[in-house]
Amino acid sequence: MTQSSVHGEGTRPGGVRRTRGAGAGGPDEDGSGADGGHGAGAGSGGRAGRRHRALRWSATTLAVLILGTAGAGYLYYQHLNGNIEKGERSSGDSKARRTGPNAAGQTPLNILLIGSDSRASAANVALGGGKNHRDNPPLGDVQMLIHLAADRKSAAVVSVPRDTRVDIPECTDPQTGKKYPATNTIINESLSRGGAGCTLATWQNLTGVYIDHWMTIDFAGVVQMADAVGGVEVCVNQNVWDRPLPGVPGGSGLKMKAGRHKVQGEQALQWLRTRHAWGSDPLRARAQHMYMNSMIRTLKQQNVFTDTGRLMDLAEAATKSLTVSEEIGTVKKLYDLGMQLKTVPTDRITMTTLPTVEDPQDRNHLLPAGADAEKVWAMLRDDVSFDDKGGDGTGGDGKVSGGGSGSSSSEKEPDEPSGDSAAADSEIGVLVRNATRSATLGPVAGRAGTVAQALVRQGFTRAATDTSAALSEERTVVRYPSAELAGDARRVAEALGIPENSVKESADVSAVTVVVGADWRTGTTYPEQETPEAGSLPEDADALNGSDTGKCMDVYAPYRW
Known part of the structure; x- marks a missing residue:
């Protein structure tokens, strides 16, 4: 898309002080690094005992080294655990479910990365300004979903510009127990309405993708991480100075000459925050993708896992910089996560930005761009690689590795058909719910009634319209409340042409319920869904390959010098 103006500029408040979540460490930590037996004398244990203790001590030391403690032992490991702040994985109303395994038993991994504009600390105020707004809720100005393919051979990153208007759930x-009602506003406000867990729920509802974990980083954290890696190379085609101009306040302060430069510390933060000088929020996402790709290449070139000093610096910076969802809130779990990401070659990493269009309600805001945006989400849900070097998410059997039908993580696939068959069609009670509203289109009036009448004509005489308010779900699903109704739900799905993998048990319904999603806006037979091909990203997704070192940012003319 062509960007001719700076989207979403305005003065925003700062942030509240973050509070530490669950205590450091966790019940899963084995504490084996505290083994002191290696110093025992040559008494009753004998040579075999000493050898056993030596091997055990060596294994423990190696584990500690790998975890980034660089031989400082168990106490330093616990110190790193104590650095990590944690929070609730999801604090919002979301119906997304985990993707099922492919034929090889593999599942994808999705991580939401959030950059907070919090001014809660003196360091953040110094770097981000806004000291008069220090106690205001933080906003999630940078939001990226990292998708690691089920086979761990490729990774995709999708950014949603901060001023994109979406549905934020309840x-x-x-921390406070305060409830925030559902609303429709720009996505960066989700962080202030229940923390990162609310942002995660917002993304799940927007995409239909189950998100395993979230991580947040603030201004000071960006500076620490950039320093720890020794700087990251970036590139501009013209001299750039992102500064206030008449009628356009703010600016990151980034000033550099045309060409390639290694940025670290505050200058790295300026690069990531710059928006005016690039011309739009989507172009700021492109600059952030260039930075991330460059950092990944830098880390791989440095081979930090063999450099004890660099590893210590990174471990300290990372654990101090990140707040994470509680289920990954230990050094060991973060390390295991990093090892999965490390396996992906740079030329199989694809950075993208969600295709968007100008919001007709506010030209400074954006909306997801209809079919192009939905295609990006479909590729993630079906684990289809963003590049053309991989497969289609089938695991080799031609069947997609589990659809994101937008159902709850508490929902489960129906049991295999058994002797408990469906009741007669005329005896099956069915409710039909209208959930056709999407991010860009309003609900289709009367849609639930149309589908209910189609069922009645097929003999489901107890089918009726659910009178609940119109909802929003990306994909149509049939839900049922308990196992004895699984056969009835499958029979209803069959009658409408809805695939069996969209039939889910759910505590959210009291009867067999057809939820007509945004993918079924017309007709009385569910339309066949096409699986996108690998590498078939929309052109306006602005894809950038992780191994591409030749990209430079163009500078918007008013910010050249």
């Missing part, structure tokens, strides 16, 4: 702040 959320509860896990």
